[in-house]
Amino acid sequence: MSSTDEIIRQWRHFGWHEKFRDVLGQNSKLVEKQIVCLKNSREKTTIWQLMITDGIEVLPVVLKIYKPPLKENHMVEMKMYQKASLTLQEFMPQIYWMERNVNGEEVWMFMEFVRPLRGQIKLTPKHFDAIIPTVAKFHATTFESQLEQHSNISDSWLPHYDSQSMALERSKHIEKTKKYLDLAMKDPGLRGVVEPSYTAIQQILQKGPVFFPEIMASGQSLIHGDLHVHNISCQNATTNQDWKIQFVDWESAKYAPVWFDLVVLVEILLDFRKDWQKDAEEIRSHCAHLYSEEMKKYGITFQTDPLQLLKMTYLQRTLEKRLLNHLRRVVRGEKSQLLERYLEKTMVWGKELGLY
Template identity: 60%
Template sequence: MNSLEEIIRCWKQFDWEKKLNNVLGKKVKLVEERIECLKNSREKTSIWKLVLSDGQDIIPIVLKIYKLPLKENHRLEINMYQKAYKIYHEFMPKLYWLEPKVNGNETWMFTECLRPLRGQIKLTPEHLERIIPMVAKFHAITFEQRFLQHANLFDSSLPYFDSEEKMKERTKGVKKAQESLELAMKDPNLRELVEPRYKMIKRILKKGPVFFPEITEGGQCLIHGDLHVHNICCENANVENENWKVSLIDWESAKHYPCWYDLVVLVELLIDFRSDWQKREEEIRRKCVQVYCQEMQKYGITFNEDPLNLLKKAYLQRTLEKKLSSHLQKVLDGGKSSLLKRYLEKIEVWGKELGL
């Protein structure tokens, strides 16, 4: 685990004050008493909030420390800042400095500290319409053949939806879901919930691991992969009449996947979690898809299949290949799942609707 004393020592040792003076274009000093640890893990990463001062204003920055051996997702995020940043900087925090080989085996990265959307406003469905244009613009850069123009910016850490590795993961996930489904039928806490849909879901799982080839045919691109509100930042969320300046943090889950996977997390999972939205869910879903398609059209991108169906198919594919097994297992292990009931209901309803 990294310590406050270590942060201060390395700051002086690597002369980051001088380096950041050059980057920021003004002389700043580290305010040592305002260093704040946001996350500290021996095995993964440490995240710190630092405050710089130029004598009048303060400049908060984020320090993220990656430890060797780098996990694939950490290598991916570093690569996003080292190489892909030049085409995605509009959607990412500013990169101030990246220093490898600190303490022999760590990479220290300093970035802009952005304001999370969460905490600034109470999110409403209408706010999604102010976020989705950014998502579409981000997707359009590498959509389908456009990805080939930028493929050299990504190393082997970037996951691909149709790779052999991901197909193996998918197959394993479906098998695990089948096993968990059988165990659920024997569990007194789950049987009542699962039994009405058991035969149908069992039949559906046999059709995997790729339940809807058309979601890949509908278009793949670089997606954020973890597009929930904790990872969405906005500097002017309280200004109603201006376009939001939206940026994304935490790029560890970026991947080359069907574009609708990002919309599943941003829209569909938010509806699942927000019971107060569920009375309007069809309206919310339809409006969000409409806004996304209108924005994509601005970049010359259209969809041959009904986009609403593509969103539903991506949701079911994601659920059946991974989330169903993990949430069943969570309850089997004595925990709770706020999403399991919704997953089962939507597999039943959308499965019939979409021909599964």
């Protein structure tokens, strides 16, 4: 795994100060005592903050290191920065350059540092009003026929939700979910959690992998795919002015129904924030309709009620993979914060939306 010493060694070996002079238009050097590891992801990627100085001012830079063998999601993220950034420059940090074949087959990507939203403010539901307009603008840029105008994005490297391969993968996940429900029922410690919803959810799973055609009918665009608040950055969230939001960590990007990003941004956060849950219906309703109104500004309207679309997409996401992931965890003896929420909301919203 990379270390501070390794970064310094490679910096000197490749003479990266020369490249930064080309990028920044001035002589620069690495501040070796201010290298900080921001994230270590199971020894596949690491993210570092570097400080580059011209002797007077200091510029923070993000270094993301991809370890071989490169996974498909790593390739997607690199392509996003190489190709999609031409169209989506407003929504993502600037890439300075990628250095390939470091330590053999590693890829080192140097990019603009944009301050994470978390840590700048204490997040409250009202802050969705500052975030959702940018999400809508991002989606509208590649919504449906708009994508055809951007051949740099619509190449074969971009995963498509409605592709045969992804549909087959969802079907396989649903079959595994059925099996893990059975395994949980056989576990004395889990049976009490699963049993109240077991019969209904097994019945619902038979209707997959497309549980709500309305989600596809609502339209697709390039989505971020993992749009939780840790992946949202902006230069200054303490002002009431435009935050100039940018999104980071594009490994889950795909062409897919737009409401998946709203589910992660709003509904999954509600699942974690117990202090918000007493006002959950008001929050989700406001966010769903705000997003719908913002999309109207770009000529995009939804035939199905926005709140229903949010709930439908939450259940689709839960049933096609997330429920499996959390059942697998608890069967292995690990903890899950979301399993009971998934089961409860599948029962309540499944009945409300006619799944059983």
